[in-house]
Amino acid sequence: MTDKEKNLAWWQLALIGVGCTIGTGFFLGSAIAIQQGGPAVVALFLMGAIATYIVYDALSILTANDPQEGSFRTYAKNAFGSWAGFSNGWVYWSSEMLIMGSQLTAISIFAQFWFPSMPIWVLSVIFGSLGVAVILLGVSGFEKVENIFGMMKIAAIIMFIIIGFLVIFGVIQGDTSWLTFTKDKLLPKGTIGIWTAFIYVLYAYGGIEVMGIMANELKEPKDAPKSGKVMLGLLSCIYIISIGLCVWLLPIKAFNGDKSPFLLLLEKLDLTIITHIFNGILIIGGFSTMVASLYGITTILTNLSEDGDAPKLFSKKGKRNVPYYAVALTTSGLVLSIVIAFLIPDKVYEYITTAASLMLIYIWIFILFTYSKLSKLTVIAKWKQRIGVLLLAVGVLGTLFDAIGRIGLLISGVFLTVISVVTIIVQKKQVH
Numbered sequence: 028m029t030d031k032e033k034n035l036a037w038w039q040l041a042l043i044g045v046g047c048t049i050g051t052g053f054f055l056g057s058a059i060a061i062q063q064g065g066p067a068v069v070a071l072f073l074m075g076a077i078a079t080y081i082v083y084d085a086l087s088i089l090t091a092n093d094p095q096e097g098s099f100r101t102y103a104k105n106a107f108g109s110w111a112g113f114s115n116g117w118v119y120w121s122s123e124m125l126i127m128g129s130q131l132t133a134i135s136i137f138a139q140f141w142f143p144s145m146p147i148w149v150l151s152v153i154f155g156s157l158g159v160a161v162i163l164l165g166v167s168g169f170e171k172v173e174n175i176f177g178m179m180k181i182a183a184i185i186m187f188i189i190i191g192f193l194v195i196f197g198v199i200q201g202d203t204s205w206l207t208f209t210k211d212k213l214l215p216k217g218t219i220g221i222w223t224a225f226i227y228v229l230y231a232y233g234g235i236e237v238m239g240i241m242a243n244e245l246k247e248p249k250d251a252p253k254s255g256k257v258m259l260g261l262l263s264c265i266y267i268i269s270i271g272l273c274v275w276l277l278p279i280k281a282f283n284g285d286k287s288p289f290l291l292l293l294e295k296l297d298l299t300i301i302t303h304i305f306n307g308i309l310i311i312g313g314f315s316t317m318v319a320s321l322y323g324i325t326t327i328l329t330n331l332s333e334d335g336d337a338p339k340l341f342s343k344k345g346k347r348n349v350p351y352y353a354v355a356l357t358t359s360g361l362v363l364s365i366v367i368a369f370l371i372p373d374k375v376y377e378y379i380t381t382a383a384s385l386m387l388i389y390i391w392i393f394i395l396f397t398y399s400k401l402s403k404l405t406v407i408a409k410w411k412q413r414i415g416v417l418l419l420a421v422g423v424l425g426t427l428f429d430a431i432g433r434i435g436l437l438i439s440g441v442f443l444t445v446i447s448v449v450t451i452i453v454q455k456k457q458v459h
Contacts, residue, residue, distance in 0.1 A: 037250035046177020051133030064224030081415030087251035122386030128364030191272035381435025
């Protein structure tokens with residue numbers, strides 16, 4: 028990309044980052060975090076913001092000093108060798124595959140609000156097919172619409188916040204006997220509950236690595252850290268206030284992984300029209316994020332193929348410049364998600380979300396180690412890096428104390444094991 032094409036301003040990157048990060052992980056995954064952690068989950072969202080900022084700050088500094096299209100994957104390769112670039116690429120591809128499956132399941136759950144009798148797997152087939160069709164038809168126009176969808180999601184949350192405060196100040200009246208106004212215990216499931224909830228909070232911040240990749244398009248790469256500060260400051264305020272309203276106005280026992288906490292409150296308020304509009308925004312926003320993931324992992328697979336880290340077959344392109352073989356492999360991941368939804372419909376979202384969160388956190392931890400390897404860190408920077416690794420490690424270890432979390436940890440462990448074995452085999456072949 029030439030300098031002329033790098034026309035992204037720092038504030039534009041900040042807004043894009045907010046739009047890309049707000050997704051089904053927040054709109055639905057936050058319900059599980061609240062269920063596990065209780066009202067104290069608000070503090071977790073602040074901790075999650077700190078961990079996320081430390082990771083993005085490290086990645087943005089690397090980008091400012093040496094802009095690379097491969098972003099964290101290229102930096103890992105420069106820091107630790109070809110094995111790191113290869114494994115990081117495939118771990119990220121795997122994490123995005125799981126995230127895509129999580130998003131597909133989430134929007135199917137949202138759709139059940141209108142079609143309660145339709146199984147999740149049937150709705151997944153419909154949305155998955157539509158997503159693949161968009162990729163095959165080309166996404167040139169879709170990329171422009173992404174910004175609109177991002178603003179729709181932000182507007183929906185702000186609308187929810189306004190409604191929440193109107194309830195608190197008595198402007199919206201009616202039967203409010205179900206309101207709790209902080210009557211619940213701060214830690215209804217103890218410290219273990221808040222610990223196991225942290226993984227879902229971190230997942231709600233997933234997307235900063237995409238922002239790191241897009242930072243390469245900034246007019247001034249040196250502005251990348253500034254974009255992250257603004258983006259995470261805005262995102263944290265939106266998250267903390269909206270989640271705070273949820274736990275203030277609804278009893279903890281009302282939350283579950285089958286319904287967005289925001290829809291739950293709007294239903295209780297009997298705001299029928301607003302509830303339907305909000306649900307529509309959730310589906311549109313979730314679908315746009317899923318298609319973006321589809322496009323992203325197809326692109327990653329193509330790049331891996333072009334760099335010799337995947338079979339050359341996956342970089343071959345056909346009509347409309349679409350890499351059909353890469354799309355076919357990506358589609359197989361969607362099919363697997365649908366099969367899982369058919370076999371275990373009750374807990375499919377929690378299983379896939381936990382595994383996706385863990386795979387993403389492994390990438391974040393590697394980014395921090397890459398940063399320390401390639402940069403001369405000040406004393407403060409060293410402590411930031413250590414705190415970041417510690418917070419992420421706490422999120423990973425918390426899954427050991429939850430039955431569903433352990434399944435997600437096992438799934439992510441299988442992916443890591445397979446990728447590690449393949450990496451070793453590839454490295455040995457390259458040596459010989």
